[in-house]
Amino acid sequence: MTSAKSILSRRPAWVFNFVLASAGCFSWLPAVRDGRSTSLKPSTKPASRNVFALPLRRPRSTVARKPGAAPADSARLGRNPGAASGIRSAIAVPATILPILLGALNGYALSFWRPRGASLLFGILMAGAFIPVQVMMFPLVRMIGALGLFGSLAGIVLVHIIFSMPVMTLLFRNYYAALPHELFQAARIDGGGFFRIFAQLMLPMSLPIIVVAAIMQVTGVWNDYILGLVFAGRDNLPMTVQLNNVINTTTGTRLYNVNMAATVLTSLVPLAIYFISGRWFVRGIAAGAVKG
Known part of the structure; x- marks a missing residue:
């Protein structure tokens, strides 16, 4: 059986690895969040407003997610x-x-x-x-x-x-x-x-x-x-x-x-x-x- 002393001796290394992995994970979260947010914004918003701002709710007539369809139309991404x-x-x-x-x-x-x-x-x-x-x-x-x-x-x-x-x-x-x-x-x-x-x-x-x-x-x-x-x-x-x-x-x-x-x-x-x-x-x- 693993003794309590050996478990305690491994705990600092485990904590260090956990903190290091968490720091690496959180360092990527802003990029993922901003990328997804920018992809859902209308065409005029990224250039005219703060790039880190959340996408505002758009009228139903303008169809949200239209930016996601634009690359498929402009370069036929996913259709050709x-x-x-x-x-x-x-x-x-x-x-x-x-x-x-x-x-x-x-x-x-x-x-x-x-x-x-x-x-x-x-x-x-x-x-x-x-x-x-x-x-x-x-x-x-x-x-x-x-x-x-x-x-x-x-x-x-x-x-x-x-x-x-x-x-x-x-x-x-x-x-x-x-x-x-x-x-x-x-x-x-x-x-x-x-x-x-x-x-x-x-x-x-x-x-x-x-x-x-x-x-x-x-x-x-x-x-x-x-x-x-x-x-x-x-x-x-x-x-x-x-x-x-x-x-x-x-x-x-x-x-x-x-x-x-x-x-x-x-x-x-x-x-x-x-x-x-x-x-x-x-x-x-x-x-x-x-x-x-």
């Missing part, structure tokens, strides 16, 4: 095929599911089957994780163009798969390395093959690390700007590029409420994912995501 790739996750869904499946398959093969040259292959994959995106941009443009996928949905999904493979493989390899090897040996004795063991034994046991990988991949794909700008094409632009088109317009009057409304719309998905899946993320990390 490019923004639909963000809101309906036409990019995020395949760019999340495929890397997770391939990373799980790689980690499973490297952890249990150990083919010849497995250590060398894993080392090459890990080296690829440290290559900057900008260095690989031009070779990838040539390769995707040669495949005839440049400017298409398949092309941008393929690019996200390429860049996510090292991290996904590392996560699943370390997770599977922490599992009892006797389970794999028993499945082999029962006549299980490569894909049967993977589908019926390993994947059902991988839910914690799948949640971790999904959170990392969805937020990474959703927040990506440069890859979507270069490889996606006009009809598949992600939300971040659409947001830049709204905010950095060079014509007309700068509407801060419209800009903030577009920012709020773009940030909803990552925020929702972390609020809903945060507990699963911590459990997945503790279940073996960082074990080797």
